[in-house]
Amino acid sequence: MIESFLLKLRARDEISPDEEEAIRAMFSETIEVPSDKTIIRAGRELTFSTLLLDGLLCRFKDLRDGSRQISELHVAGDFADLHSFTLKHLDHSVMALTRCRLAIAPHDRIKAVIHAHPHLGRMFWFMTNLDAAIHREWVLSLGRRSALSRTAHLFCELRIRLGIVGLADETGYALNLTQTDLAECLGLTSVHVNRVLKELREGGIVEFRGGRVTIREPAQLERIAEFDPAYLYLEKRPR
Amino acid sequence: MPRYYFHLRNGAGFVEDEEGRDLPDPEAARSEALKGVRSILCEDVLGGVVDLRGSLEVVDQDGVRILLLPFAEAVEFRT
Numbered sequence: 001m002i003e004s005f006l007l008k009l010r011a012r013d014e015i016s017p018d019e020e021e022a023i024r025a026m027f028s029e030t031i032e033v034p035s036d037k038t039i040i041r042a043g044r045e046l047t048f049s050t051l052l053l054d055g056l057l058c059r060f061k062d063l064r065d066g067s068r069q070i071s072e073l074h075v076a077g078d079f080a081d082l083h084s085f086t087l088k089h090l091d092h093s094v095m096a097l098t099r100c101r102l103a104i105a106p107h108d109r110i111k112a113v114i115h116a117h118p119h120l121g122r123m124f125w126f127m128t129n130l131d132a133a134i135h136r137e138w139v140l141s142l143g144r145r146s147a148l149s150r151t152a153h154l155f156c157e158l159r160i161r162l163g164i165v166g167l168a169d170e171t172g173y174a175l176n177l178t179q180t181d182l183a184e185c186l187g188l189t190s191v192h193v194n195r196v197l198k199e200l201r202e203g204g205i206v207e208f209r210g211g212r213v214t215i216r217e218p219a220q221l222e223r224i225a226e227f228d229p230a231y232l233y234l235e236k237r238p239r
Numbered sequence: 240m241p242r243y244y245f246h247l248r249n250g251a252g253f254v255e256d257e258e259g260r261d262l263p264d265p266e267a268a269r270s271e272a273l274k275g276v277r278s279i280l281c282e283d284v285l286g287g288v289v290d291l292r293g294s295l296e297v298v299d300q301d302g303v304r305i306l307l308l309p310f311a312e313a314v315e316f317r318t
Binding site: 146147178179180188189190191192194195198199209 | 245247251254256257258260271272274275276278279282295
């Protein structure tokens with residue numbers, strides 16, 4: 001059930017059979033949640049972290065008028081809140097954007113695992129560092145990339161991240177998001193997103209339709225996005 | 240909640256909204272339309288050329304047009 005998490009770890013370092021067993025025993029239960037459900041509310045005390053097995057989650061913050069900024073999308077194999085292990089409560093909320101399957105890792109079990117397996121402690125640290133790197137790239141997008149380039153960049157990022165867990169190839173991937181979800185990731189309005197999507201589609205570069213991203217010109221898409229996957233730390237090496 | 244569709248027309252052609260958006264009432268749809276047009280004009284301003292020839296049409300789920308918002312009416316100009 002946690003195969004995608006293991007794939008994500010093993011893309012960055014070796015994980016021994018002993019370590020794999022410890023990771024499997026770290027989860028207490030699996031739950032399903034419907035689309036649009038806020039699964040973690042900012043400020044609430046947390047005694048467990050949540051791993052996404054299937055579906056799409058997002059981290060978000062919002063303003064009083066209801067406008068919402070998504071700061072990261074989570075795909076299968078991502079912890080939504082490994083950082084809640086040290087933070088105890090979060091400054092942001094986490095919402096299911098599709099129906100999701102989740103695995104719960106109680107903080108006391110995570111603690112036991114990192115005591116018994118310091119290398120896994122470092123790998124979990126790496127995972128939170130990786131989230132921070134993704135946030136920095138999104139800051140660059142939101143602050144400096146044009147609407148077109150920002151949208152292209154998100155499609156490039158998801159191709160790599162979904163590819164690691166076997167959910168994307170060169171030609172595209174399933175992405176069950178609405179234009180409004182995309183707008184909340186990209187800091188745009190959904191009207192604007194629709195126009196940008198049309199431009200990308202008519203340019204024969206990428207098409208987002210019916211819950212699927214179809215990449216027609218990967219090299220051109222990466223050029224528009226100025227995409228450099230270095231921030232996703234894809235090398236497999238001792239950590 | 241009723242669903243509203245936001246179709247865009249400008250110099251570059253017609254952008255159909257196939258997905259639509261669930262909003263509480265026509266007033267909320269109008270507010271979304273204003274924000275949408277303004278966000279597009281924002282990018283025009285940054286690019287140095289503002290094309291005011293477009294409009295945004297809001298259609299309800301029965302296909303009835305509830306608003307036609309010419310770009311020029313989405314912002315106030317003072318010169």
